Amino acid sequence: MENVTFDLSRMHQFGTAFFDFLALRKTFFVDTLGWDIPHDDRVEMDQYDNPLAHYSLVRRDGRVIGGARAMATTAAWGKHTYMLRDAVKGQLIDIPGQVLDREIATAQTWECTRLVISDEVTTHAERSECLSLIVDGLVRVAAEHGATQLISLSPLSLMRALRQLGFAADRIGEPYHNEGDGRRYAVLSMPAERALPRMRHLPMATHRPQPMPLHAPAVA
Numbered sequence: 001m002e003n004v005t006f007d008l009s010r011m012h013q014f015g016t017a018f019f020d021f022l023a024l025r026k027t028f029f030v031d032t033l034g035w036d037i038p039h040d041d042r043v044e045m046d047q048y049d050n051p052l053a054h055y056s057l058v059r060r061d062g063r064v065i066g067g068a069r070a071m072a073t074t075a076a077w078g079k080h081t082y083m084l085r086d087a088v089k090g091q092l093i094d095i096p097g098q099v100l101d102r103e104i105a106t107a108q109t110w111e112c113t114r115l116v117i118s119d120e121v122t123t124h125a126e127r128s129e130c131l132s133l134i135v136d137g138l139v140r141v142a143a144e145h146g147a148t149q150l151i152s153l154s155p156l157s158l159m160r161a162l163r164q165l166g167f168a169a170d171r172i173g174e175p176y177h178n179e180g181d182g183r184r185y186a187v188l189s190m191p192a193e194r195a196l197p198r199m200r201h202l203p204m205a206t207h208r209p210q211p212m213p214l215h216a217p218a219v220a
Contacts, residue, residue, distance in 0.1 A: 002059055005056045025114055085103050100172075115158070151172070156171070
């Protein structure tokens with residue numbers, strides 16, 4: 001497995017990786033969870049896939065098997081900022097505004113969304129390795145831009161998985177139940193660094209260019 005990170009200005013360096021990530025998101029969030037979010041028959045893409053977004057993807061044998069998206073909480077693109085702030089302001093459906101008790105807008109805090117791992121990654125060890133590489137990439141990109149904290153609206157089970165990988169994840173918002181997919185979500189927060197040393201069996205992330213979560217739609 002290898003990790004690649006990029007924004008839209010560099011996505012061409014990694015072949016079809018960006019499109020493949022959008023397709024993986026469609027398979028999971030639309031086909032599996034049944035979310036009512038913008039998509040066609042191949043990909044899922046929304047208002048937060050804009051030039052302010054950064055991506056951390058994991059590839060195996062050239063195929064995208066996992067990834068996530070991140071952006072600063074100071075982001076603003078058109079009428080949208082970032083997912084959680086828009087939710088607090090009542091601009092999104094299916095995410096209660098009280099998921100956070102305040103708006104966060106600081107260059108030191110980045111939001112992570114659309115975390116997904118392919119069903120092709122079947123064993124617990126492989127999924128842990130994939131998750132570790134994704135989060136390592138998110139941490140690295142955010143830290144390079146001055147961030148010290150990451151937040152995300154995620155299933156509660158992710159907090160335990162992150163802690164097992166050495167990330168000091170904690171819950172900062174009240175959990176809620178999503179009636180659409182039956183899962184419980186809450187806002188998680190963690191420092192933009194590992195709290196514990198990296199597990200030795202996990203390879204370091206790479207940025208080798210290729211010659212080759214979670215949010216709801218905006219209220220209409």
